[in-house]
Amino acid sequence: MYDRLKRAFLGVAVAGLALSLTACGGSDDEDHLPATVVEVAQTNGFNALLAAATKAGLGSALSDPKANLTVFAPTDAAFNALATRLGFADATAMVNALPASALSNILSYHVLATRRSAADLGTAGSSLTTLYQFDGRAATLALSTSGGVNLTDAVLTAAKVSQADVNAGNGVVHVIDKVLVPPGVLNLVQMAQANPAFSTLVGAVKQAGLESTLAGAGPLTVFAPTNEAFAAISSTVAGLSTAQLSKVLTYHVVAGRVLSSDITLGAPVNTVAGQSFVVQGSPLRIVDTTSTAAPIAATDVRASNGVIHVLGKVLIPTL
Known part of the structure; x- marks a missing residue:
């Protein structure tokens, strides 16, 4: 299952990826959940994530109704913050400049192959295995649940989950306040x-x-x-x-x-x-x-x- 999801995630262009919080976050009515993560309504406009995913050619696993994914979704402000640090004018300029392969690696570092709710993350231990492969094995994120859910990436900076459990039929989205930087992508x-x-x-x-x-x-x-x-x-x-x-x-x-x-x-x-x-x-x-x-x-x-x-x-x- 993991290999199938990984191949799907890395292999097919995304038709449209945007994440909405208002349409589904915290709802107990399962009948109103979007069928897939991709179908989470676009009303809250994760525009930078959408642009990066589109250029990277990612997405069929996010559309797969049989999948059960976890997506850590950086806000537009998070993308702009990374872009500024890297010397770009904004997130749009960064996405335009970075190769599709780099964007693919960065975004796959934000995805887990299984659904992990906030409660699941509380008992997940000290690390999470992502879909990004580096040096022949899956790259991990350091996890801390003291004072909320916090993820430490390969560049030793922490991202905080600002809203958890935005549910879809084939996965769950946790909104984070920074872009996670994987190993082996940036110089x-x-x-x-x-x-x-x-x-x-x-x-x-x-x-x-x-x-x-x-x-x-x-x-x-x-x-x-x-x-x-x-x-x-x-x-x-x-x-x-x-x-x-x-x-x-x-x-x-x-x-x-x-x-x-x-x-x-x-x-x-x-x-x-x-x-x-x-x-x-x-x-x-x-x-x-x-x-x-x-x-x-x-x-x-x-x-x-x-x-x-x-x-x-x-x-x-x-x-």
């Missing part, structure tokens, strides 16, 4: 842009003229300091020349895709800056030229052209 720069915690890093990358390099074919590994890490040395960063800033940033970059499982603790890690650092364990941290180690807060954030590991300190090379 390194876009993945950093999609997480507001890296806005200072993104700004520094652009200032140093490294954006095209980090958005290129790669693969590259980026040890990415958070905004808080940059704030801790803001006066130092402000005094750097462009060449020095470039050296600091490239000291955070390693050629090749280096997952956490590939790192040898205690061995030098050669960087693009031509200098090395050492990763130590328990807990994971990086030793650079300073006396303070950099804690590794998260690992293996997968981009289309590499991988990101999150740092709580900016690494300082010899300048």
Whole structure:
């Protein structure tokens, strides 16, 4: 059943996908439920989702009366927020610019192959298996039901379910307040842009003229300091020349895709800056030229052209 739904979902153009809350949300009258998710009335206009799904060529599983799907549906505001972070004018510009394959992968990351009501999600454990396949297996979303239903995606940002249990005859829709970002679809720069915690890093990358390099074919590994890490040395960063800033940033970059499982603790890690650092364990941290180690807060954030590991300190090379 899962394979059949997945093939259907990924294979056929959507005739029209829009999600209405007023027509069916919370109704106890089963006779008035739309027959399928696709037939949920268009009165509440999830226009960006509709446009993305249409371009991606998705939908027969959403129209299949034998299906029993769960769809996490981002609002138009959620699509516009992601578009702005990625540098597009709005959601329409983003949908027009992204390839159909990327949109297909992003949207399939919002769909579960079985119906999960809000009550079901409360007992589902800590993760949900989506229809998006990455690295030969189904990608998952981290799930928390403390203080409502919250989903954490591959870029380490959380989406909250703002309205649950919008029912259709072949599934259920939960409205969410952000677009879920899957692994392996956006490039390194876009993945950093999609997480507001890296806005200072993104700004520094652009200032140093490294954006095209980090958005290129790669693969590259980026040890990415958070905004808080940059704030801790803001006066130092402000005094750097462009060449020095470039050296600091490239000291955070390693050629090749280096997952956490590939790192040898205690061995030098050669960087693009031509200098090395050492990763130590328990807990994971990086030793650079300073006396303070950099804690590794998260690992293996997968981009289309590499991988990101999150740092709580900016690494300082010899300048």
